[in-house]
Amino acid sequence: MVRLEKRAEPSRAWSMATPVVAVLATMIAGGLLFAALGKDPVEAIRTIFWEPLFGEFSFYYRPQLVVKGAPLVLIAIGLSLGFKAGIWNIGAEGQYIIGALTGAGVGLAFYPMESVVIFPLMVLAGALGGWAWAMIPAVLKTRFGTNEILVSLMLVYVAEQLLASMSLGLLKNPEGYGFPGSRNLQQYASAHNGDLIAGSGLHWGAAAALIAVIFAYVLLNRHMTGFHIRLTGDAPRAARFAGVSPTRLVLFCMGVSGALAGLAGLFEVSGPAGVVSIDFNVGYGFTAIIVAFLGRLHPVGILLAGALMALTYIGGDIAQSNLGLPSAAIQVFQGMLLFFLLAFDVLTNFRIRLGASEVA
Amino acid sequence: MKITALLASAAMALGLASAAVADDKTKVGFVYVGPVGDGGWTYEHDQGRLAVEEAFGDKVETVYVESVAEGPDSERVMTQMALEGADLIFTTSFGYMDPTINVAKKFPNVKFEHATGYKRADNVSTYSARFYEGRAVQGTIAGHMTKSNVIGYIGSFPIPEVIRGINAAYIHAKKVNPDVEFKIVWAFTWFDPAKEADAAKVLIEQGADVILQHTDSTAPQAAAQAAGNVVTFGQASDMAEYGPFPRVSSIIDNWAPYYIARTKAVMDGTWTSVDTWDGIAPGMVGIGEISDAVPAEVKAEALALKEAIASGEYHPFTGPLKKQDGSDWLAAGAVADDGTLAGMNFFVEGLTGDIPQ
Numbered sequence: 001m002v003r004l005e006k007r008a009e010p011s012r013a014w015s016m017a018t019p020v021v022a023v024l025a026t027m028i029a030g031g032l033l034f035a036a037l038g039k040d041p042v043e044a045i046r047t048i049f050w051e052p053l054f055g056e057f058s059f060y061y062r063p064q065l066v067v068k069g070a071p072l073v074l075i076a077i078g079l080s081l082g083f084k085a086g087i088w089n090i091g092a093e094g095q096y097i098i099g100a101l102t103g104a105g106v107g108l109a110f111y112p113m114e115s116v117v118i119f120p121l122m123v124l125a126g127a128l129g130g131w132a133w134a135m136i137p138a139v140l141k142t143r144f145g146t147n148e149i150l151v152s153l154m155l156v157y158v159a160e161q162l163l164a165s166m167s168l169g170l171l172k173n174p175e176g177y178g179f180p181g182s183r184n185l186q187q188y189a190s191a192h193n194g195d196l197i198a199g200s201g202l203h204w205g206a207a208a209a210l211i212a213v214i215f216a217y218v219l220l221n222r223h224m225t226g227f228h229i230r231l232t233g234d235a236p237r238a239a240r241f242a243g244v245s246p247t248r249l250v251l252f253c254m255g256v257s258g259a260l261a262g263l264a265g266l267f268e269v270s271g272p273a274g275v276v277s278i279d280f281n282v283g284y285g286f287t288a289i290i291v292a293f294l295g296r297l298h299p300v301g302i303l304l305a306g307a308l309m310a311l312t313y314i315g316g317d318i319a320q321s322n323l324g325l326p327s328a329a330i331q332v333f334q335g336m337l338l339f340f341l342l343a344f345d346v347l348t349n350f351r352i353r354l355g356a357s358e359v360a
Numbered sequence: 361m362k363i364t365a366l367l368a369s370a371a372m373a374l375g376l377a378s379a380a381v382a383d384d385k386t387k388v389g390f391v392y393v394g395p396v397g398d399g400g401w402t403y404e405h406d407q408g409r410l411a412v413e414e415a416f417g418d419k420v421e422t423v424y425v426e427s428v429a430e431g432p433d434s435e436r437v438m439t440q441m442a443l444e445g446a447d448l449i450f451t452t453s454f455g456y457m458d459p460t461i462n463v464a465k466k467f468p469n470v471k472f473e474h475a476t477g478y479k480r481a482d483n484v485s486t487y488s489a490r491f492y493e494g495r496a497v498q499g500t501i502a503g504h505m506t507k508s509n510v511i512g513y514i515g516s517f518p519i520p521e522v523i524r525g526i527n528a529a530y531i532h533a534k535k536v537n538p539d540v541e542f543k544i545v546w547a548f549t550w551f552d553p554a555k556e557a558d559a560a561k562v563l564i565e566q567g568a569d570v571i572l573q574h575t576d577s578t579a580p581q582a583a584a585q586a587a588g589n590v591v592t593f594g595q596a597s598d599m600a601e602y603g604p605f606p607r608v609s610s611i612i613d614n615w616a617p618y619y620i621a622r623t624k625a626v627m628d629g630t631w632t633s634v635d636t637w638d639g640i641a642p643g644m645v646g647i648g649e650i651s652d653a654v655p656a657e658v659k660a661e662a663l664a665l666k667e668a669i670a671s672g673e674y675h676p677f678t679g680p681l682k683k684q685d686g687s688d689w690l691a692a693g694a695v696a697d698d699g700t701l702a703g704m705n706f707f708v709e710g711l712t713g714d715i716p717q
Binding site: 057060061064067068160161164165168169177179180181184186268272273274275277278279280282313314317318320321322324326327328 | 389395396423424425426427428429430431432433435436437439440441443444454455458462478517518519520548702703716
């Protein structure tokens with residue numbers, strides 16, 4: 001008989017090992033799936049994980065990993081702070097949209113003036129926009145006790161409607177023949193978030209993601225606020241006795257995650273995307289939730305998880321094109337990753353016992 | 361900065377060159393916005409791709425990536441196809457416009473074909489279909505079929521292509537049934553079965569007994585079928601599985617002849633950048649079988665209109681026509697020019713509601 005026995009202390013070894021085990025299990029189960037679809041499983045797995053990093057055209061794909069991974073890491077870092085403290089901001093996608101709108105709005109307001117202050121102003125506006133959007137569920141929670149999960153999630157759909165309205169109205173390109181979508185910020189030097197080193201994919205968003213990782217690491221390990229976050233997550237009652245103000249913590253965690261999501265949106269719209277369009281958002285805010293958990297809510301883990309997630313996206317597209325794998329199979333593959341992670345997570349808190357249960 | 365940029369593009373060009381000599385097959389790439397099984401827009405593009413394979417056999421190799429988000433993801437997918445040695449790439453959604461232009465700049469030897477856009481370059485053509493010709497035929501049938509005189513219309517995005525379709529359908533429905541009224545719901549999606557079904561249900565609740573859709577899934581057909589007495593039309597694809605009722609006819613996008621011709625042009629080295637906008641006459645827009653649920657005389661009238669459009673004898677936007685605000689647009693007998701149609705951002709007189717701004 002197999003049964004689970006709760007560990008007295010969560011296993012550190014398993015906590016570190018589960019992501020790796022989950023990736024391996026995903027490769028095996030994914031391989032079986034691809035084989036069932038009539039594709040060579042080894043070739044498919046190789047294409048997804050190896051091709052972007054070391055394949056013939058890796059000189060192009062490696063920078064793309066940065067482009068794809070940077071917003072994921074930036075958003076996930078912000079979310080992880082709240083998640084650690086049991087504050088669930090599920091609406092990063094909406095904050096990402098609003099940050100892009102406010103940031104791009106500031107940039108477009110200056111068009112066609114060229115000045116070095118424009119981009120910093122856009123960055124500020126983007127962060128503020130995301131922060132303000134996250135403050136809605138935060139203040140509603142602290143003042144009226146509403147559920148931040150529901151409110152932040154619902155605000156994603158409000159943000160999407162705003163995005164549509166802006167693309168069709170206020171921010172519409174006057175030279176766009178009536179088609180929706182703003183001017184292309186890539187063609188507006190002062191507002192363009194280009195590569196810091198040409199062809200590297202390292203734009204300001206990637207730099208901000210790295211800074212956020214360091215900032216979060218220091219905050220969590222060396223700062224009182226970080227301690228409060230961890231304490232609230234581990235032992236809410238103890239935190240209260242220790243004088244942690246839940247209200248301030250909610251405002252802080254929601255604010256930081258909103259601002260970082262807003263920044264991610266601004267860097268995306270002014271760089272890789274270029275235009276505010278109706279379907280500007282492609283789900284980074286939701287994928288970042290997976291990245292945050294895949295990275296064990298740890299700043300360095302999130303960095304690695306973001307890179308891994310980006311790899312499966314880019315490798316997945318290559319596999320589609322080169323091997324004819326359907327996109328649904330790739331999505332199942334990505335879903336397996338989270339599934340296995342959660343499944344193996346059990347081993348962190350429980351150990352498996354074989355044999356009959358002891359009589360208590 | 362300059363030198364690294366130069367090196368990067370040199371590396372790109374080198375990668376391309378080495379890939380291109382790898383085999384002498386013509387490689388054709390397709391970038392799709394939806395899944396190939398959407399039963400509508402992307403499905404028909406994929407039928408075009410299969411027709412290219414059929415036509416050229418082992419002289420051609422096709423690749424595709426489905427469900428590609430518009431924006432940086434599409435740019436990456438196109439670059440990847442070009443790097444892997446594609447000679448010709450069809451990018452099949454409006455939102456791929458700027459990415460297509462960006463990638464085309466980096467790969468001057470690869471030919472690009474962008475559907476429904478307006479930006480061209482030496483190696484970028486644009487192509488689109490005059491779906492509004494089909495909408496005129498559809499509007500005629502719809503105007504006759506409605507008993508409640510309320511026709512529901514599921515709009516995707518308020519862009520000129522969709523607005524043209526609404527106007528064309530309305531003008532011709534009104535022509536055969538002066539009491540007809542259009543209710544329009546904007547779904548803000550090309551493909552989202554749940555949203556499309558909701559939109560259809562809302563329209564049916566508001567009394568619509570004919571539903572026209574400019575979205576790509578069959579969900580509105582299913583919603584109409586469940587309601588029992590609501591007429592629909594297939595969109596982009598025939599959607600014949602919902603015939604003979606509720607689906608009474610359809611507008612079919614037939615990209616196969618164009619895709620075959622353009623692939624041939626690349627093979628022969630005769631490809632040039634063009635702007636193609638074809639309608640019923642060359643077969644890019646097809647009218648699906650009009651089912652027996654439609655009275656014979658209505659069917660005959662619709663087919664006569666189709667013939668008149670195909671022969672060039674009649675233009676769906678022929679004056680006298682006024683804009684929604686009552687101002688004059690076309691004088692009696694005048695026909696709309698392509699420029700105005702391409703950027704159409706107004707409703708014609710009689711339509712209610714605003715175009716979302």
